Amino acid sequence: MRPCLFEHRYSAAQADITGFVFFTVKWSWAVFALLLYFQSWIGLSLLAADKAIPFSQAGKVKDWVKKGKIEIEDIPNPHWNLAACAACHKGKPGRKNIRLRGKGINATCNNCHQVLADHVHDHPLAVAVPKSMRKRMPPAFRKTLLRGKRAEKVMSCSSCHDIVMQCTEKRFSDRKINPKFMRGGPYRSRTGLCYKCHDKKAYQRLNSHDQISASGEIQPDKCLICHMRVPKQLDDGTAVDTELWVKTDYASLCLNCHEWSPHPGGNFLFLDKGGPQHLVKPPPGIRRHMLKMEKINGIILPLEKDNGQIYCATCHNPHARGVLKNPRAAKGADEPKRLRANPMCENCHDL
Ligand code: HEC
Numbered sequence: 001m002r003p004c005l006f007e008h009r010y011s012a013a014q015a016d017i018t019g020f021v022f023f024t025v026k027w028s029w030a031v032f033a034l035l036l037y038f039q040s041w042i043g044l045s046l047l048a049a050d051k052a053i054p055f056s057q058a059g060k061v062k063d064w065v066k067k068g069k070i071e072i073e074d075i076p077n078p079h080w081n082l083a084a085c086a087a088c089h090k091g092k093p094g095r096k097n098i099r100l101r102g103k104g105i106n107a108t109c110n111n112c113h114q115v116l117a118d119h120v121h122d123h124p125l126a127v128a129v130p131k132s133m134r135k136r137m138p139p140a141f142r143k144t145l146l147r148g149k150r151a152e153k154v155m156s157c158s159s160c161h162d163i164v165m166q167c168t169e170k171r172f173s174d175r176k177i178n179p180k181f182m183r184g185g186p187y188r189s190r191t192g193l194c195y196k197c198h199d200k201k202a203y204q205r206l207n208s209h210d211q212i213s214a215s216g217e218i219q220p221d222k223c224l225i226c227h228m229r230v231p232k233q234l235d236d237g238t239a240v241d242t243e244l245w246v247k248t249d250y251a252s253l254c255l256n257c258h259e260w261s262p263h264p265g266g267n268f269l270f271l272d273k274g275g276p277q278h279l280v281k282p283p284p285g286i287r288r289h290m291l292k293m294e295k296i297n298g299i300i301l302p303l304e305k306d307n308g309q310i311y312c313a314t315c316h317n318p319h320a321r322g323v324l325k326n327p328r329a330a331k332g333a334d335e336p337k338r339l340r341a342n343p344m345c346e347n348c349h350d351l
């Protein structure tokens with residue numbers, strides 16, 4: 001039931017003010033005040049309606065965010081939700097006609113994910129998939145290249161994300177083990193996915209640290225070996241879009257190409273446990289020492305974000321000289337063994 005507006009306006013608390021407006025100021029002013037009041041009331045109710053964006057309006061999300069009508073957090077999450085088919089499908093989808101809400105799969109996803117940019121990455125999409133790669137791809141992957149009107153041999157989000165998994169209630173139980181619906185997943189290590197298409201041997205021969213071309217330009221595709229997107233660096237030295245393909249067990253990023261032998265100190269014969277375990281969370285004493293030495297030596301000693309453990313890049317800088325602008329983060333780039341400092345041990349051990 002809608003409350004009577006006039007009654008509302010003439011609530012006890014407001015009666016005096018309204019009376020004052022009506023009898024001491026000219027009529028035109030009263031009408032103006034009334035209009036202002038209505039405008040703010042209608043404006044607010046529109047905003048409130050925007051907050052619960054219906055899934056069927058997914059096509060407008062991009063525009064609304066750009067115009068500041070809604071915030072990123074207001075974008076509804078349609079995944080694994082039986083009531084959200086309309087976010088990606090116009091009408092009832094079938095196998096023959098999937099009735100996507102955008103022009104193709106990528107556009108459908110990017111209705112929201114282009115502005116949810118914090119959560120997307122930029123692996124090449126609009127590129128032809130070489131024949132040798134197509135041969136290597138398992139059928140479930142290869143099939144994704146043939147979809148769409150023109151049957152181009154290009155990839156889409158669906159090549160890596162098995163979207164249909166979150167379309168069918170039957171498969172909703174997969175959410176627990178494969179929340180991002182990775183095709184062929186879950187994977188113990190993310191790069192298991194990469195090798196469904198990329199040649200493991202060729203990949204390992206790739207020098208990921210060779211990041212500057214002969215003419216001195218940064219090579220963005222090299223960044224994508226480790227980063228989900230090409231990182232951007234602001235003039236004040238801060239960096240954005242630095243997310244890595246891994247969220248835990250960062251060493252796996254390096255161990256695709258490098259063999260692990262426990263080090264440093266692995267050749268201390270008196271250690272019968274196979275050398276000191278360095279890939280651990282530093283105890284508080286060592287952590288304090290590290291923070292102190294970061295300042296003294298003007299370096300960074302980054303740890304795994306989710307669990308604070310030491311990993312390969314705590315000691316080694318994987319970047320080429322000239323890539324990083326922040327001088328502390330850049331220390332160690334292209335230095336012998338890529339070490340962030342020399343000597344290294346004293347940065348953690350109070351020698
Ligand atoms: C996040 C977007 C999204 C949501 C939400 C979504 N779908 Fe889909 N759906 C897709 C895309 C994209 C495809 C095409 C996948 C492909 O071709 O690889 C698809 C494919 C399908 C297909 C064809 C399956 C096949 O085997 O080819 C059906 C049927 C379908 N969806 C039904 C649904 C139903 C029912 C819902 C709601 C419970 C739903 N979808 C929710 C994006 C979505």
Ligand code: HEC
Nearest residue numbers: 058075076077078087108109111112119157161163179180
């Ligand atoms: C209606 C908007 C919308 C559309 C369309 C949409 N998404 Fe999403 N998606 C979201 C939101 C919101 C989240 C949650 C983001 C967050 O966690 O901050 C999300 C999360 C995800 C995640 C991470 C899931 C997780 O639990 O970590 C993946 C993967 C994903 N989307 C892929 C896709 C793909 C592929 C498509 C196209 C088929 C698509 N999305 C279409 C809004 C959308």
Ligand code: HEC
Nearest residue numbers: 106109110113119120123155156157159160180190193247
């Ligand atoms: C080459 C493979 C590949 C393609 C193509 C791909 N993704 Fe992903 N995506 C991944 C991997 C790998 C992850 C990380 C999975 C994990 O963290 O377990 C991921 C994660 C995500 C996430 C979650 C982000 C987060 O921070 O965890 C979203 C959202 C997403 N993808 C959206 C998309 C959209 C939209 C497209 C198409 C425009 C797309 N992806 C195409 C491989 C791919």
Ligand code: HEC
Nearest residue numbers: 124127128129130159160191193194196197221224225245
């Ligand atoms: C569905 C197939 C597929 C998957 C899965 C896949 N890629 Fe790719 N990738 C391609 C294609 C196609 C290209 C562009 C053609 C090419 O370069 O051979 C490409 C190009 C690249 C490039 C640009 C440099 C280059 O080699 O040309 C990088 C870096 C890359 N991929 C990294 C990854 C990573 C990291 C993963 C796993 C998270 C991954 N890819 C998973 C198909 C895939």
Ligand code: HEC
Nearest residue numbers: 208211219222223225226231239242302313318323326329
């Ligand atoms: C071999 C893996 C690898 C490659 C390739 C790589 N990075 Fe990184 N990058 C990392 C790791 C790990 C971190 C986090 C630790 C750190 O800050 O050094 C990082 C951090 C960063 C940071 C944040 C540094 C800071 O200020 O703390 C920037 C910026 C960055 N990378 C840019 C790039 C660019 C640009 C490229 C491509 C030219 C690239 N990276 C290639 C692994 C890599």
Ligand code: HEC
Nearest residue numbers: 203204205206207208253254256257312313316318337338
């Ligand atoms: C795609 C493959 C690849 C990845 C991923 C990779 N590297 Fe490398 N790395 C190489 C190659 C190739 C070399 C050069 C080897 C040589 O010249 O002896 C190298 C050299 C190095 C060296 C110098 C070794 C020496 O003897 O001077 C260090 C240290 C190193 N990498 C650390 C890392 C770390 C840390 C990571 C993860 C953040 C990483 N690498 C990821 C391929 C890779």
Ligand code: HEC
Nearest residue numbers: 251254255258260263264265278310311312314315337344
């Ligand atoms: C606590 C610091 C530290 C950590 C963590 C660490 N390293 Fe090292 N790494 C060193 C030092 C110091 C050297 C040179 C002396 C030595 O070989 O012990 C070295 C040497 C190397 C070399 C050159 C080996 C050679 O034969 O010359 C490679 C490659 C390498 N590390 C890769 C890695 C990878 C990959 C990881 C993660 C799995 C890793 N490192 C973790 C400190 C570290």
Ligand code: HEC
Nearest residue numbers: 264265276277278281282283286310314315344345347348
């Ligand atoms: C990034 C920090 C860091 C660097 C750099 C580092 N260490 Fe360690 N080291 C640790 C941590 C953390 C432990 C585990 C200590 C613990 O659990 O109490 C450890 C343990 C050890 C141990 C075993 C000692 C014990 O008490 O069990 C030895 C030996 C060792 N490190 C030698 C070295 C040498 C040699 C270097 C230099 C080449 C080095 N470390 C560089 C962090 C570091």
